[in-house]
Every structure is written in structure tokens, then in C-alpha cells.
Amino acid sequence: MSQSGSDMMHSPAAVSQAMDDVTIVGGGLVGASLACALSGHGLRLSMVEPFPFATHSSPSYDDRTIALAEGSRRILAGLGLWSAIAEHSTPIKRIHVSDRGRFGTATLSAADQGVEALGHVVPARCIGQALADRLAAMPDLILRAPAVLEDVDVGETEVGLSIHSDGRDMGAATRLVVGADGAHSQVRALLGIGVRRWEYGQSAIIANVSPERDHHGVAYERFTDTGPMALLPMSGGRCALVLTVRDADLDSLMELSDADFARVIERRFGRRLGRMVQVGERLSYPLAYWRAQADVRPRVALIGNAAHTLHPVAGQGFNLGLRDAATLAEVLVDAARAGNDPGSDAVLRRYAAWRRWDQRRTAGFTDGLVRLFSNPLAPAAWARGLGMVAFDLLPPAKGLLSRSAMGLAGRLPRLARGLSL
Ligand SMILES: Cc1cc2nc3c(=O)[nH]c(=O)nc-3n(C[C@H](O)[C@H](O)[C@H](O)COP(=O)(O)OP(=O)(O)OC[C@H]3O[C@@H](n4cnc5c(N)ncnc54)[C@H](O)[C@@H]3O)c2cc1C
Structure with a gap:
């Protein structure tokens, strides 16, 4: 961090004319959603993103597939984005959880919970496209892309930003920075906010696969001795595969022919859906659990993966980040309506206190799931099997887990309740 905001103001022409109210650093799935939520509420907004939106080259909008919880669908609908995304989505009618080679399975069904779908499966690229189209049409957003944040200088009433864009350095000022x-x-790094980090020693391989039999809208979660895997329902009978593998096995699995890779999936998943007749392009991601030691600092808030990065086994990362964005938007819009400073301590404390429970619960659940199902010891395996059988027989437990899986547990922001901001 630099010591003085004025050091960064290289030339008057390069400095924005007025101070922004909120600067969002990062235009990925979560940052762009926050910008959409804040637009139209009288706030002066800006965004800094290293990738040009027009080329849709952002790593956040790649070929991964997102299992979108019902609460997230409501948030996107409240932002007027769901109609553009819906045509690319596949509803999840049932979730089926099993442990390879052990007794016991557990299921959650939309019909039992009295809802049409437990969630929807959507390619991240389609959510990104809807967000990018909306950002391009927002009159109250200054979009700095491609641009990189280089320094921040937090003062009493504003934050000075040093940004590198178009081959030159420029300065800007804002009341609140959202990481x-x-x-x-x-x-997070510039502010010296520490991060707790667990390495799983695992990577995820994703690919679209076509099984022999129809998935009938079932999302499969399967735990195996080499790590969890998911097969999520997609259009045209395809499934989105998320296969967790040990880091040591990654290269050899990525190098397999499609036919040999299909056999690996069949061995891990079994033949519930028949043979895997086609396997699309494979991509891999290293997996770790990161948790920032604080979500807020004076005039700064962290949201999405900047605050917490989760293992994708439970499909919760974006859903959790979107609830961060919806909650922060609500807190900031309330402050703007009351004529309060969006970067004030009171506003940021409200945000951090509201998000604490959901973040801890979701991160703890996801991490616990990975650890419990990675434990090969017999007592743990028996406990898992018994737990799943008991769970399958207990409607109240299912109701509770369904609400969590649907992103409808705890105190929800207005957008997740289907209300407008
Ligand atoms: C294989 C896989 C499957 C997944 N499946 C699911 C799922 O089913 N359901 C679910 O909810 N979640 C899922 N996730 C998690 C989800 O993808 C992430 O939680 C989500 O993408 C996080 O979005 P984000 O905007 O917070 O961060 P990111 O997507 O990392 O975006 C960060 C943005 O910041 C920009 N940036 C980086 N550095 C700078 C800088 N210095 N200055 C300015 N900008 C910068 C980047 O270019 C990027 O646009 C999955 C993840 C993986 C890896």
C-alpha cells in the first residue's frame, strides 16, 4: 500500500473527475453480479478487471458448469438476468449421494420438497455472457477493462487507487473498495489480510460427457476412495462431470484417450447411467480451501472467492459468493437511501455480521464433507453408510438439507427471497 493517495495522481487528465461511491475490483461471476445489483440506485460505480469483457476471455466465465441453487436463481431473476440464462439451464429434479463400494445412499427430491427444481445446472460462460451484456449497458458504471489494480491507499474518507490500464498508470478515488x-x-494482499489455506492435494477434472442412459434430471454426487465426483444433468442427455483426482494422478488422467478416460469414469461411477459413450474436452483446476481472516477492513469489503474459495464437491462456491453480493448490495442500497457513506464502519460491520453464519456453515460443511468422505478407515466408512441410511429415512433432516442445498437457509437478503432491492 502506498502512503499517500496524491502520489498516485500522475496527471490530472488521468484522474476520474468525481469520486466513485463503490469500486469493484474483479469482474468475475460475483463482482459482475454485485455491479448489476447496485446499478440504478444512485451510486457512482466503477469496476477494474484485467480481461476485456468484449472477448469473454475472463477465467471466471470458462467451460465449468455451475449447479445453481434455487436461492441463486431468485437473485439472478431479481437482477433481471434469469430470462437470458434460463434457456441454457437444466433443472435438477433429484440429488443422489452415494459412497463407492459401501452400503447406503441418500436422495433429495424436488417433488418431496414441493418445489419444481432443487436447482439448475448452467454453464458459467452463459451466466458470464448475461452479466457482460448487462454491464455494457449500465450508464452508472465506469468499466476499466483491461486494467489491473496496483496499489490502494486507505484514508479517513476515501480510498486512493493506483490502476494500470492501456499501458499507463492512473489514479482514482472511491469511498468503498470491494475485493x-x-x-x-x-x-486482500495489498491490505495485508491473512488467509487460512488447506491443501487437499487434489485437482478437479471437468468435462461434458454423454452417458448411454438419460439422467432424468438427477444430479449424482459420488464419494470414492480417490476423491468425490459429480455428474450434473445437462441438456441433450449430457452430464457435466466434476472428477476429483489426486494431484499425483492428474497428468496421467489428462493424457488418457477419451475412450480410456470414459472407462475411468465408469469404474468410479458404476453403470447407473450405462456406458459413457462420449467425452468432451477436459480441463483441470487445482483444489484448495482458502478463507480470508477478515471480510472487511476500513473502506474495504471482500466477496466471493476473494473471501472464501471452496472445494467444488458440494457446488457451493458461486452460490455462497452470490449471497455475499446480494447481501452487500442490500446493505449499500439501504445506506445510500439513508444518505449514509457506503464505506463507513457501520455499513461494513452490518455486512460482515450478516454473512458470518452462512460463510462459516457453508465452508465448514463443504470442507467436512471432503474430509469425512476421504477417510478410508473402517469406522468412518460405517458411520458414513449409517448416516446416509438414517438421513434417507428422516424427512426433517432432508427438509433441512434441502433448504441448505437450495440456498434458502438462514437469514436471506431481499433478492434471495424474491423481493426487489
Ligand atoms: C471445477 C469447478 C466447478 C465448480 N462448480 C461450482 C458449482 O457447481 N456451483 C457453485 O456454486 N460454484 C462452483 N464452483 C465455484 C465457482 O466457480 C466460484 O466460486 C466462482 O467462480 C467465484 O467467482 P468470483 O467472481 O468470486 O471469482 P473468480 O471467478 O476467480 O473471478 C475473479 C475475477 O477477478 C479478476 N482479477 C484477478 N486479479 C485481479 C486484479 N489484480 N485486479 C482486478 N481484477 C482481478 C479475474 O480476472 C476474474 O474476472 C466451481 C469451481 C470449480 C473450479
Whole structure:
């Protein structure tokens, strides 16, 4: 962090004319959602993103597939984005959980819970496209892309920003900086906010696969001795595969022919859906659990992966980040309506206190799931089997887990309740 904001103002022409109210650093899935939520509420907004939106090259909008919880669908609907996304989505009618080679399975069904779908499966690229189209049409947003945040200088009433864009350095000032810049957050690093990090020694391989039999809208979660895997229902009978593998096995699995890789999936998943007749392009991601030691600092808030990066086994990362964005938007819009400073301590404390429970619960649940199902010892395996059988027989437990899986547990922001901001 630099010592003085004025050091960064290199030339008057390069400095924005007025101070922004909110600067969002990172235009990924979560940061762009926050910008959409804040637009139209009288706030002066800006965004800094290293990738040009027009080329849709952002790593946040790649070929991964997102299992979108019902609460997240409501938030996107409240932002007027769901109609553009819906045509690319596949409803999840049932979730089926099993442990390879052990007794016991557990299921959650939309019909039992009295809802049409437990969630929807959507390619991240389609959510990104809807967000990018909306950002391009927002009159109250200054979009700095491609641009990189280089320094921040937090003062009493404003934050000075040093930004590198178009081959030159420029300065800007804002009342609040939102770090939405992902797992390797520059905002977090510049402010010296520590991060707790667990390495799983695992990577995820994703690919679209076509099984022999129809998935009938079932999302499969399967735990195996080499790590969890998910097969999520997609259009045209395809499934989105998320296969967790040990880091040591990653290269050899990525190098397999499609036919041999299909056999690996069949061995891990079994033949519930028949043979895997086609396997699409494979991509891999290293997996770790990161948790920022604080979500807020004076005039700074962290959201999405910058605050917490989760193992994708439970499909919760974006859903949790979107609830961060919806909650922060609500707190900031309330402050704006009351004529309060969006970067004030009171506003940021409200945000951090509201998000604490959901973040701890969701991160703890996801991490606990990975650890419990990675434990090969017999007592743990028996406990898992018994737990799943008991769970399958207990409607109240299912109701509770369904509400969590649907992103409807705890105190929800207005957008997740289907209300407008
Ligand atoms: C294989 C896989 C499957 C997944 N499946 C699911 C799922 O089913 N359901 C679910 O809810 N979640 C899922 N997730 C998690 C989800 O993808 C992430 O939680 C989500 O993408 C986080 O979005 P974000 O905007 O917080 O961060 P990111 O997507 O990392 O975006 C960060 C943005 O910040 C920008 N940036 C980086 N550095 C800077 C800088 N210095 N200055 C300015 N900008 C910067 C980046 O270019 C990027 O646009 C999955 C993840 C993986 C890896």
C-alpha cells in the first residue's frame, strides 16, 4: 500500500473527475453480479478487471458448469438476468449421494420438497455472457477493462487507487473498495489480510460427457476412495462431470484417450447411467480451501472467492459468493437511501455480521464433507453408510438439507427471497 493517495495522481487528465461511491475490483461471476445489483440506485460505480469483457476471455466465465441453487436463481431473476440464462439451464429434479463400494445412499427430491427444481445446472460462460451484456449497458458504471489494480491507499474518507490500464498508470478515488478478485485477491494482499489455506492435494477434472442412459434430471454426487465426483444433468442427455483426482494422478488422467478416460469414469461411477459413450474436452483446476481472516477492513469489503474459495464437491462456491453480493448490495442500497457513506464502519460491520453464519456453515460443511468422505478407515466408512441410511429415512433432516442445498437457509437478503432491492 502506498502512503499517500496524491502520489498516485500522475496527471490530472488521468484522474476520474468525481469520486466513485463503490469500486469493484474483479469482474468475475460475483463482482459482475454485485455491479448489476447496485446499478440504478444512485451510486457512482466503477469496476477494474484485467480481461476485456468484449472477448469473454475472463477465467471466471470458462467451460465449468455451475449447479445453481434455487436461492441463486431468485437473485439472478431479481437482477433481471434469469430470462437470458434460463434457456441454457437444466433443472435438477433429484440429488443422489452415494459412497463407492459401501452400503447406503441418500436422495433429495424436488417433488418431496414441493418445489419444481432443487436447482439448475448452467454453464458459467452463459451466466458470464448475461452479466457482460448487462454491464455494457449500465450508464452508472465506469468499466476499466483491461486494467489491473496496483496499489490502494486507505484514508479517513476515501480510498486512493493506483490502476494500470492501456499501458499507463492512473489514479482514482472511491469511498468503498470491494475485493471480488478471486482466490489470489490482490486487494486482500495489498491490505495485508491473512488467509487460512488447506491443501487437499487434489485437482478437479471437468468435462461434458454423454452417458448411454438419460439422467432424468438427477444430479449424482459420488464419494470414492480417490476423491468425490459429480455428474450434473445437462441438456441433450449430457452430464457435466466434476472428477476429483489426486494431484499425483492428474497428468496421467489428462493424457488418457477419451475412450480410456470414459472407462475411468465408469469404474468410479458404476453403470447407473450405462456406458459413457462420449467425452468432451477436459480441463483441470487445482483444489484448495482458502478463507480470508477478515471480510472487511476500513473502506474495504471482500466477496466471493476473494473471501472464501471452496472445494467444488458440494457446488457451493458461486452460490455462497452470490449471497455475499446480494447481501452487500442490500446493505449499500439501504445506506445510500439513508444518505449514509457506503464505506463507513457501520455499513461494513452490518455486512460482515450478516454473512458470518452462512460463510462459516457453508465452508465448514463443504470442507467436512471432503474430509469425512476421504477417510478410508473402517469406522468412518460405517458411520458414513449409517448416516446416509438414517438421513434417507428422516424427512426433517432432508427438509433441512434441502433448504441448505437450495440456498434458502438462514437469514436471506431481499433478492434471495424474491423481493426487489
Ligand atoms: C471445477 C469447478 C466447478 C465448480 N462448480 C461450482 C458449482 O457447481 N456451483 C457453485 O456454486 N460454484 C462452483 N464452483 C465455484 C465457482 O466457480 C466460484 O466460486 C466462482 O467462480 C467465484 O467467482 P468470483 O467472481 O468470486 O471469482 P473468480 O471467478 O476467480 O473471478 C475473479 C475475477 O477477478 C479478476 N482479477 C484477478 N486479479 C485481479 C486484479 N489484480 N485486479 C482486478 N481484477 C482481478 C479475474 O480476472 C476474474 O474476472 C466451481 C469451481 C470449480 C473450479
